[in-house]
Amino acid sequence: MGLIETDKSLDDCLTESATFQMPYALRRLFATILVFCEATNIRALWEKHLESMSEDYRRTQSNQAVLEQMVLRDIRDLVHSMGKDIKSYGLPELVETGDGSGDLLREVREELSVGVDQEHLDLYTSLNIEQRAGFEEILDHVVNNRKHVLFVDGPGGTGKTYLYKALLAKVRSLGKIAIATATSGIATSIMPGGRTTHSRFKIPIKLMDNSTCSFTKQSGTAELLRRASLIIWDEVAMTKRQAVEALDRSLQDIMGCVMPFGGKVVVFGGDFRQVLPVVPRGIRAQITDGTLQRSYL
Numbered sequence: 288m289g290l291i292e293t294d295k296s297l298d299d300c301l302t303e304s305a306t307f308q309m310p311y312a313l314r315r316l317f318a319t320i321l322v323f324c325e326a327t328n329i330r331a332l333w334e335k336h337l338e339s340m341s342e343d344y345r346r347t348q349s350n351q352a353v354l355e356q357m358v359l360r361d362i363r364d365l366v367h368s369m370g371k372d373i374k375s376y377g378l379p380e381l382v383e384t385g386d387g388s389g390d391l392l393r394e395v396r397e398e399l400s401v402g403v404d405q406e407h408l409d410l411y412t413s414l415n416i417e418q419r420a421g422f423e424e425i426l427d428h429v430v431n432n433r434k435h436v437l438f439v440d441g442p443g444g445t446g447k448t449y450l451y452k453a454l455l456a457k458v459r460s461l462g463k464i465a466i467a468t469a470t471s472g473i474a475t476s477i478m479p480g481g482r483t484t485h486s487r488f489k490i491p492i493k494l495m496d497n498s499t500c501s502f503t504k505q506s507g508t509a510e511l512l513r514r515a516s517l518i519i520w521d522e523v524a525m526t527k528r529q530a531v532e533a534l535d536r537s538l539q540d541i542m543g544c545v546m547p548f549g550g551k552v553v554v555f556g557g558d559f560r561q562v563l564p565v566v567p568r569g570i571r572a573q574i575t576d577g578t579l580q581r582s583y584l
C-alpha cells in the first residue's frame with residue numbers, strides 16, 4: 288500500500304482488530320484513528336478496511352455504493368461525537384439523506400452490537416469495597432427496574448471508570464441496553480460504546496433554562512433511550528446544569544412520565560472538586576449558576 292510507518296501500525300491495528308471485533312467496533316476504531324491519530328493516507332486505510340467495517344450491513348445489502356454510504360454515515364456520527372467533521376478527512380463523499388428518521392432502529396442495533404469484553408466482565412472480582420457497593424446498588428436498580436437517579440462521586444483516579452466498565456459489561460451481558468456517555472470526548476473513548484453527551488442526547492449548543500434535547504419523539508435516539516435500562520453520564524460536574532435539565536425534560540417527554548429523567552435509571556459520575564463548566568466570558572456568579580448544584584434537580 289506504500290504506507291509510512293505510522294500508517295502501517297494503524298493498518299496493522301485495524302487488521303488485527305478485524306479478527307475479533309464486531310464491525311461496529313471497527314467503525315468506532317476507524318473514527319478514533321481519524322480523530323486521534325495522525326494517519327497520512329486515510330483513503331488507503333479506508334479502502335483496505337471498508338470490507339471488514341461493512342460486514343454486518345453486507346448481510347442485508349449487496350450494493351457496494353449503498354454499503355459505502357452506510358459505513359460513511361456511521362463514521363460521520365462517530366467522528367461528530369468526538370467533536371470533528373468527517374469532511375476534513377478526505378473520505379468519499381457522503382450523500383446526505385434527510386434527518387435519518389427512516390432507519391429508526393439503527394441506533395438501537397448499533398448499541399446492541401457493542402461487544403462485551405470478558406476482561407471487563409471479570410473486573411467485578413477485583414472491585415474494591417466502595418466500587419462493589421456501587422456496582423451492586425446500580426445493578427439492583429437496573430435489574431429490578433427501580434427508577435432512580437444515582438451519583439458516583441469520587442476524586443480523579445479513584446476508580447469510577449473501572450466501575451463503569453464492569454457495570455456496562457454486566458448490564459450488556461444481560462442483553463440490556465446501557466448507554467455510556469461523558470461530557471468530554473476523551474472520557475468517552477475509554478468507555479466501551481461511549482459517546483459524548485452532546486452527541487448522544489442531541490443537546491443543543493446554545494442552552495437556555497427551558498431547553499430540551501433536539502431529538503424528536505419518533506427519532507432513533509428517542510427509541511434508543513426508551514429501551515435503555517441504564518444511562519451513564521460521566522464528568523457531569525463539567526457540564527452546565529441546563530444540559531442535564533434538557534435531558535431530564537426530554538426523557539420525561541418521550542417516556543410520558545413526570546419522574547426525574549422519565550423514570551430511567553441514570554448514573555451521574557464526576558468530581559465537583561475538579562473542573563467547573565465553561566461559561567464564555569462569564570463572571571463568577573454566572574459560572575456558579577451554571578453548575579449542577581444550582582439545578583432544580
Ligand SMILES: Nc1ncnc2c1ncn2[C@@H]1O[C@H](COP(=O)(O)OP(=O)(O)OP(=O)(O)O)[C@@H](O)[C@H]1O
Pocket residue numbers: 413414415418441442443444445446447448449450558
Ligand atoms: N479495583 C481496582 N483494582 C485494580 N485497579 C484499579 C481498581 N480501581 C481502579 N483501578 C485502576 O486505577 C486507575 C484509576 O482508575 P479510573 O481511571 O477508573 O479512575 P477515575 O475515577 O475514572 O479517574 P478520573 O476521574 O481521573 O478519570 C486505573 O488505572 C484503574 O485501572
